[in-house]
Amino acid sequence: EIVLTQSPGTLSLSPGERATLSCRASQSVSSSYLAWYQQKPGQAPRLLIYGASSRATGIPDRFSGSGSGTDFTLTISRLEPEDFAVYYCQQYGSSSRYTFGQGTKLEIK
């Protein structure tokens, strides 16, 4: 089973700053099968990025995804107040196994 490790666990930044979140896989992951989600308190997760770099419908262009193989990155170019949340990466692997990273909490500094 592929394990996804996200770093940092918590990221403290101010509005207007750039956020860089990392997701590292224990084995190579097809870029087609790597996604990012945002979750705010008391809400369901929301799809941000799929296929490692494609933005989901309605997602602002300040969100971007990149990476391949075992290293993937979610970048938020300029933080808005509504971006402070928990972010998860997710992969879809063999035997139809789906795994999530443990999450990165993005908090206001």
Add this chain to the structure above:
Amino acid sequence: EVQLVESGGGLVKPGGSLRLSCAASGFTFSSYSMNWVRQAPGKGLEWVSSISSSSSYIYYADSVKGRFTISRDNAKNSLYLQMNSLRAEDTAVYYCARESRGGWFDPWGQGTLVTVSS
């Protein structure tokens, strides 16, 4: 509007059973694989189970295999999760989610809370 609405959560004793439902609307339900994902209080996301569009392929996480059963009724646009032999560690919010071709989940329902406690 694409919508998923879960129901059926509640308080159950260890060893008990519960059946969750997920009502889908706004899309052709019978064309998509569907999934259950759970989140224990204060914890991260854990995939639970997946079912293909025609129920031909069904998969479970090791943590629930043999205790949970996923099913669907395409005529009723509904997804189900039968949970037996429940344990305290099954306490979580359970989300249903539509799966896209690349294995990502979109959208998600609002979730239903299952609490296993004596």
